[in-house]
Amino acid sequence: MISLEFILQSVDRWLRDRLGHEVAVAVEYVLVGLFVILFFAVLGLVLVFMERKVSAWMQVRLGPNRVGPGGTLQTLADTIKLVSKEGLTPAGADRFLFNLAPVLMIVVSMLLLAPIAFARNVQLWDINIGVLYVSAISSVSVLAVLIAGWSSNNKYSLLGAMRSGAQIVSYELSAGLSVLTIVVLSGSLQVSQIIEAQQTGWWLFRGHVPVLVAMIIYLIAVTAETNRAPFDLAEAESELTAGFHTEYSGMRFALFFLAEYANVFVASAIGAILFLGGWMPLHLGNWDAFNRIMDWIPSSIWFFAKTFFFIFVIMWFRWTFPRLRIDQLLELEWKYLLPLGIVNLLVATTIAVAGWYF
Amino acid sequence: MNASLETTLQSVLAAAPVPVQLTAGSQWPELVVAPDDWPTLAPFLRDHAELRLDFMFCLTCVDWKTHLTMVYHLNNSSCERVVVVKSVLDRQQPRVASVANIWRTAEFHEREVYELFGVHFVGHPDLRLLILPEGWEGRNPLRKDFEDPVNMIRL
């Protein structure tokens, strides 16, 4: 059967046969780098188009429908426009930091792709502290936001960046706690092992209420961490015009834009891995016939379907809710999510230790 | 209703601290007061138990070419009791006391009249241009002799 794993192994074998071990590895590194960049470009196009269609349908509109079949090439046209636009640097901006911020932002998003398992045995880097790595790297993006806000020499940008700082640092805790819930249940920080642990059933179904609560908290926290509505205070269109990226235009703005969607993808992918078993197909007890049909669906499809489900939910949030205020945002975190998360983690630990899960 | 309001006004104004001239007016009773007496009369009208004219719904000025007339429309907040107060100002040096501390809506309306008619409100907390751009002091668009340097109709 042709699977993503099979294709990659064939490529690897072919390269090793031709070039020898060392050169082949070097070539593979380059290929992986190219893949990440290409993947990001495609991801940006797909997700922006998806967001437009989702928002349009919720807003009783048609959405993009002119460029290409069903408007599918609209985002490509927009990308071309953004790339060909002049990138202005405001007078009085700190040029070095101003240019650094979008690059830093996108690099962080790219690094986050490393431990994600796209299909059975397809992973860029199966680091043994996978989820910890994700938590650690994702908090670097707040630096990019702060740099962007500070270096723009614009008060709106500064306010947006400062809000973002407080917000990301706070919500990191809740996201971490809900990730820990799964780590406790799986007994490993390694992404591949967390998925393996869900062989007999996804954690969402096996882990009782604590996992459900953890999933809800995780969704809320990553929505906040990726600066998306209703937590888009760093951008807060109606208050701060565009927040930290007010002064950015052209390609540098496009990088911020892309990074936002990449972060949403990564956050949803991690969510899918933790709670819905990553590429693991849906298995129901002893229904062997059903389970075999589910196995027949390629693992990459399973992974992307789950990821896009989470992405859809995050988009659904965005197009339904009003925005919170900065103090309410922090109140939600410190007074509701964090205590709940801690209690939830305790309950989950008890369950894990006692082995009460299915 | 108008007639009863007028009788009330007659009795109330007899006790007014300053001389006030009461006329029937075309629609509502009108009071004419000297600009110097206005700051004494205004709190009296607002706080008098029988009148309680605590809602100022309009404040404007009319340029009569020979003089300016300030027009204040006052009303009671809980029932209809409209009284119009007028005060005649000198056209060259229009000065009148501000009532922004009595009816706070007057703060913006007086700023508007200040720039459009050039009336100087003594005691106004923040008498600046509100609508016109900076550097327009002294040219008052709503006066009858104002000529716009850029006249769209003649263009």
Next chain:
Amino acid sequence: MFKEVLAEDQDCLTLNVGPQHPSTHGVLHLVITLKGETILRVDPHLGYIHRSIEKMCESLSYRQFIYVTSRMDYLSAHINNHGCALCVEKALQIEVPQRAQVIRVLMDELTRIASHVLWWGAMAMDVGAITPFFHAFREREMINEIMEETCGARLTMNYMVPGGVMYDLHPNFQRRVKQFISFFKSKLNEYDELLTDNIIFKQRTQHIGVLRREDAISFGATGPVGRGSGWACDVRKRAPYECYHQLQFEQVVEQAGDCYARYLVRMGEMRQSLSIIEQLIDNIPSGDYQAKTKAVLKLPKGEYYSRVETARGEFGVYIVSDGGTTPYRIKFRSPGFSNLSALDHMSRGHKIGDLVAIMGSLDLVIPDIDR
């Protein structure tokens, strides 16, 4: 780097909100002084779209000046025109036929709903929810189409003339209005689902921008702003014009005085307007839609003032006539101008996000303020 940030006071930050800003709904310029994110002072700078309509009207005849007032509060254009027509009629003592009165009231109430619906969407957008804006436009579009069919235009209808209305109702009018009523009633419940009951929206608006009753009176803040503060200031009840005294409707008054109270007042007013339309739509008297008037109107020397209740509050027209064919002086008392003057008082001590919510709840229309 941040020289101007650290101006005068070391701790304060001066921020220009506008003239071009997503939440000022036009070209309002607010200079706000901040300490952190807390607002110390709001200083509105007006005049970016001041057209001096009052001066313009001094050179227009009494038939012509009415159409200009559509350009002030363009969301309640009918009601503005109505106020002007009333003032001219009062001066000339024209008896408006019953049919014209009912048509005018119907149009006023439809306009009020259209205006409040748009405000609802804009308010949602101000607090960060974008979807309600599009839903609001769907209902507004229905009203606009009704207006277009009868009045010939969607926004600046110029349907009121001294003595009545410009032409008779379109034959489809009653049917389409009834369609709209049944459609809108179901949508109002959706509005509640999307915003009224939403916890985030409540958090954003309750106890924000509190205006007490005596302050509302002192600032002359009329309309839903005044009624949200517990002040029954509806001109339709206080000094009824046209056939309002024959109609059954309630004045929606809330006591809290915060943004949410103003929100509830407007939501209640939409329902009241619907009930007014329902009372009238099947009882439009037959007869003339316009009283006979002279071709050239000359107002007798004197002063005339008429008041109407627009979607934003009390709108006054003050005409000083010297007996000629054009007004000697005309003054429009626009509700937005007085409501705006309370903004500084209401927003002190709140956050930037609250300022946006307060501005949304004031329902500012900038051409109305600037005139």
Next chain:
Amino acid sequence: MTLKQYFRNIWDGMRSLAAGMRRTGYYFFHHKEIITQEYPDVPPRLAERFRGEVVMPHNENNEHRCTGCTACELACPNGTIKIITKYEITPDGKKKKALDKFIYHLELCTMCNLCIIACPTDAIKMSQAFEHSVFDRSQLIKILNKPGSRLMEGVE
């Protein structure tokens, strides 16, 4: 705040949010509710009273109904209409005022309909044309009476 109240807050909040999400979710899946008008592809239906621009109808003999009385010019608040008259010799030898040029400045027009109402002979009316954008504003100055047109018989 008691613990019960704390969880009550969370529960109520979640429920109110779920109500909103149900509403947007409904619209996401019900595409027949979409109201977008695909304007250039599907021409809009305009009401017959829609005011787009002032036109002067001519009949098949190239005759219009305008006597050049300038009532519309006087009624217009913006100086949109300019009427130039000329003197024509009627068959019985009398000099008679007639319309030479009806100049209409579309760029100044606010479609207020006052000229149509003022016209005593119903010579002008509003058309439903609304696509008025041009590259040069001088193209918006129109002469409404067609060249060589004359007054319809019987219109005074």
